[in-house]
Amino acid sequence: EAGVAQSPRYKIIEKRQSVAFWCNPISGHATLYWYQQILGQGPKLLIQFQNNGVVDDSQLPKDRFSAERLKGVDSTLKIQPAKLEDSAVYLCASSLWATNTGELFFGEGSRLTVL
Amino acid sequence: QKEVEQNSGPLSVPEGAIASLNCTYSDRGSQSFFWYRQYSGKSPELIMSIYSNGDKEDGRFTAQLNKASQYVSLLIRDSQPSDSATYLCAVNSRDSSYKLIFGSGTRLLVRP
Numbered sequence: 001e002a003g004v005a006q007s008p009r010y011k012i013i014e015k016r017q018s019v020a021f022w023c024n025p026i027s028g029h030a031t032l033y034w035y036q037q038i039l040g041q042g043p044k045l046l047i048q049f050q051n052n053g054v055v056d057d058s059q060l061p062k063d064r065f066s067a068e069r070l071k072g073v074d075s076t077l078k079i080q081p082a083k084l085e086d087s088a089v090y091l092c093a094s095s096l097w098a099t100n101t102g103e104l105f106f107g108e109g110s111r112l113t114v115l
Numbered sequence: 116q117k118e119v120e121q122n123s124g125p126l127s128v129p130e131g132a133i134a135s136l137n138c139t140y141s142d143r144g145s146q147s148f149f150w151y152r153q154y155s156g157k158s159p160e161l162i163m164s165i166y167s168n169g170d171k172e173d174g175r176f177t178a179q180l181n182k183a184s185q186y187v188s189l190l191i192r193d194s195q196p197s198d199s200a201t202y203l204c205a206v207n208s209r210d211s212s213y214k215l216i217f218g219s220g221t222r223l224l225v226r227p
Contacts, residue, residue, distance in 0.1 A: 042217035
């Protein structure tokens with residue numbers, strides 16, 4: 001079974017530039033998550049999709065971050081314009097359903113450095 | 116903001132010892148509790164889940180939950196150098212649409 005695919009693995013940009021990350025979840029997984037993990041911290045949920053609908057985006061900085069999950073499969077997370085504090089690893093995860101099992105399958109992550 | 120607190124460590128133990136990792140959480144409505152392991156430069160992976168008070172054992176790992184004290188712990192018996200990683204505590208609840216909230220993690224070092 002193929003895992004969660006993410007790209008690019010690494011990205012270096014200057015502040016005020018834009019960047020986009022792509023995620024393809026495990027086939028059949030209805031729930032998709034984007035987490036931000038800053039060095040030395042735990043993952044912080046940015047947005048949670050159930051199929052192609054947003055379940056939670058309360059911690060997404062909507063003035064600069066946007067995410068979509070068209071057709072309920074793959075997803076794109078965009079940052080525009082980027083700030084220095086956006087330097088982090090962006091983790092995409094998926095699960096079969098949003099339930100109390102808490103078993104999320106994570107991709108390898110996309111490491112963003114903002115200069 | 117509902118929080119999950121962990122000591123950042125590092126917790127250093129000799130090979131073969133028991134490593135004890137602790138976590139507290141603020142949301143009394145939390146229903147499900149998880150331990151994820153994250154190797155340096157890698158993504159988190161689920162190693163244990165626990166849903167009711169008491170102990171749950173899986174191989175060398177034991178998760179302990181005390182909802183009254185809002186406390187969850189992970190014991191690793193016969194620690195191996197390969198257990199050296201950051202251990203993330205995570206909780207969720209039905210009331211928050213099963214949003215998984217992570218602690219900042221405890222770094223474990225197992226000395227050969």
